[in-house]
Amino acid sequence: MKRSHPGVLRIILATNLRRLRLEKGYSQDAFGYLCGLDRTYVGSIERGERNVSIDNLERIARALNLEPWQLIRQPDGDR
Template identity: 40%
Template sequence: MIGWNLRRLRVERGLSQEGLALASGIDRSYVGRVERGSENVTVSTLEAFAAVLGVPLATLFTEPAAGSSRPAPMRSGRKAKGTGEGAAG
């Protein structure tokens, strides 16, 4: 449940595992293991994730709605660069 919610919230906010890891001071591979449910996670780590995601800690413990499908992964590759911002002309 925690991994499900962590992935759902991370993807909704457009964060990669690496982005979440950097912002929360946690190793990227650890984030992946938490999302897969293969890692026991401490409350302090969950607090760091919740702070970065901008949600109350309790949100990570919310049961997914019945029949919910697993959160989709983010599209791989780099995000497209914005147009015109900061471009030298």
């Protein structure tokens, strides 16, 4: 059965990635280059449209100097 909406972790990842990328001052294009990913792919992750592979989660985390689990951790204020 195909899902018609993204899962909770995908939304958390989308929100965290956008916030962290902007905090670092990266455009989607610059961040994509840093990760080795296309800017359109980064944008689709931030919109919750992509089911990201473990390998790409690792690339994104490395570019942000984080551990991958930190990208899918719900912010403390949202619990």
